[in-house]
Amino acid sequence: MQRYFLNDHEEFFESDKHHILNVMRFKTDTEVEICGKNGCFLSRLKIVNQEISYEVTKAIKDNPPLNVTILQGLPKGDKIDFIVKSATLFQAKQIIFMPMKRSIAKLSNTEHKILRLEKISKEAAELSKRSTLPKISYISKLEELDLSLYKVLLLDELEEVNTLNQITIKYPNDNILAIIGPEGGIDNIERNKFINLGALPITLGKTILPTEFAHIPLLNAFSSIKY
Incomplete structure (x- = not known):
């Protein structure tokens, strides 16, 4: 069944x-699923x-991030684009992009890019039957975040001791911030x-994943303790 998300004014997006x-x-009277600030509901359309x-x-039963x-x-x-789509599908609550020393891309025209990424995320959220849309943003430096709000994890290819399984067992209900480097690592x-x-x-294991895939095993690991 088709799912639609309402905007901040609890109205349909123009694209929808x-x-x-x-x-x-x-x-x-066509039945659709509609998600807004108060949750998701089976609803009948009225078109005049x-x-x-x-x-x-x-x-409808909630499916929180x-x-x-x-x-x-x-x-x-x-x-x-791939990161936003897959992180949405794998239930990330928020996706933040930040330039790092080895980033080749530069921050520019961010407002336009955010709108495009929000559209990609919305389509993925509808497909995966999420209850909410992830927040997507750009920051220019780490100091723009209040790290005290999170348990901060650094996906580090040099780490050999702290594994993902250990982390999910130790911090199953914490508010997690996972830092992932760009191409070439951190x-x-x-x-x-x-x-x-x-x-x-933390380490994801012996296999070094491309930057656009690194979030997937991490999100999947935390998803496994959700149920």
């Missing part, structure tokens, strides 16, 4: 109005003269800075 009227060509409203039928925020070193090219100066600020280095 177009989808309802011109792509799906739904009629009055191209105006769309809805009538709630019943509540994980308490995991991904802090991703800014990658190059369209890898950012610079030694950055690594020391993160650790000095309280980040706990």
Whole structure:
């Protein structure tokens, strides 16, 4: 069944109005799933003269995100699109992009990029039946975050002791911030800075994953303790 998310004003996005009227060509009383500030509901559409409203039928079981925020070193090219889509599918609560020393891409035109990434995320959230949309943002430096709000993890290819399984057992319900480097990994100066600020280095195993894939096993591990 089709799922739609409401905007901050608890109204349909304009793109969804177009989808309802011109792509799906739904009629009055068509059942859809609608998610807003108060949760997700099975609803019946009401369409009158191209105006769309809805009538709630019943509540739908909640599918909340994980308490995991991904802090991703800014990658190059369209890898950012893949990261947003897959991190949404794997239930990240928030996705933050930040340039790091080995980032090739640069921050520019961020407002336009955020709008595009939000569209990618919204489509993935509808597909995966999430109850909420992840927050997507750019920051220019780590100091823009209040690290005291998180248990900070650093995905570190040099780490050999702290494993992902150990972390999920030790911090199953913490508000997690997972730092992932860009292509080429994290610079030694950055690594020391993160650790000095309280980040706990962890290893995903012997296999070194490309930057755009590193969040997947981490989110999957925390998802496994959700049930």
